[in-house]
Amino acid sequence: MADEILFYTNPMSRGRIARWMLEEIGAPYRTEVLQFGTTMKDDSYKAVNPMGKVPTIVHGKKTVTECAAICAYLADAFPEKGLAPSPADRADYYRWMFFAAGPLEAAVSNRALGFEVPPGRERMIGYGSFADVMDALEFALRSNSYIAGEKFSAADVYVGSQIGWGLQFGSIEKRPAFEQYFGRIALRDAYQRAVEKDDLAASAL
Template identity: 80%
Template sequence: MSDEIVFYTNPMSRGRIARWMLEEVGQPYRTEILGFDGAMKSDDYKLVNPMGKVPTIVHGKAVVTECAAICAYLADAFPSAGLAPDTTARADYYRWMFFAAGPIESAVTNRALGFEVPAGRERMAGYGTFGDVMNTLEMALRSNPYIAGEKFTAADVYVGSQVGWGLQFGSIEKRPIFEQYFGRLALREAYQRAAEKDDAAVAMLQKAG
């Protein structure tokens, strides 16, 4: 598919995950920065994403929301970037990408909001406990340098973003294995380009405000 990619985002949002993925893919894209209380909630944008949230990408006729879905979609749409394993070897790739989208996201958000699952009700939460999630993530990173094996994939963009933010803001425990993992990812040129672009966009918004 050769159609233009339009990237709707705000640099102070989860859109930073999608930006990193777009930089890894290496295809040209156009960025539309939306304000949280303005364009993001406009009727026009809600025709693109009814949730009125970012990120969203539009690629030709395809509209993709949700960061994990954006990462998976872009890896498949541009296979030459080599960001997804062969279709016969995707078990760990899918497992850990969606572990981050489900249990990690839920556990970290609940903890940040001060919500603790009541004792004896862990099965209702899906993720069990925050400690269960941290221990499982550590286990996943013990054997290989990347979340799905020896090679960097789109799953590392998503999982690594969760880990990096968590370490920065204290919502994920600062275990050595997490710090080592994110340290490897932060050296990637695509990650650094994405961070520079988003940081510049933050500065621009602050100056305008």
């Protein structure tokens, strides 16, 4: 696809995940940095993303929000980059991408807010308990180099970003499997470029 990619973000947000994915595909994109509470809530931007949050990408006539969706969309839009398995081999790719978008995100966010699932009420919440989520995530990485097997994919951008952020800020347990995994994917050139660009943008805020 030759259409321009417009990237709405703030460097102090989950937009860092989308930035990494954009660097992985290597297609030209234009960045619009929005501010929390002001330009992010303007009517002009809410016409693009009614949630008034980032990241959002606009690719030609298509608008995509939510980090997991952006990663999956870009992998499919640029298949020559090999960032999504073939359709027949996507079981683990989908499994762990959606696990991170659902149970992992919810468990980590709730814990950061001081909410713990009351004992005996685990069945009422999708992730069960924080410990259940950490154990499942470790299970995914125990015997594979990457989250969906032995090849890096868009799922690693999404899941890996959450692990890296969690390790940095203490919201994910520092288990060896997590540290080794993130240490490996953080060496990627695209990740390093993304961090450099976002850090530079953050310094200008």
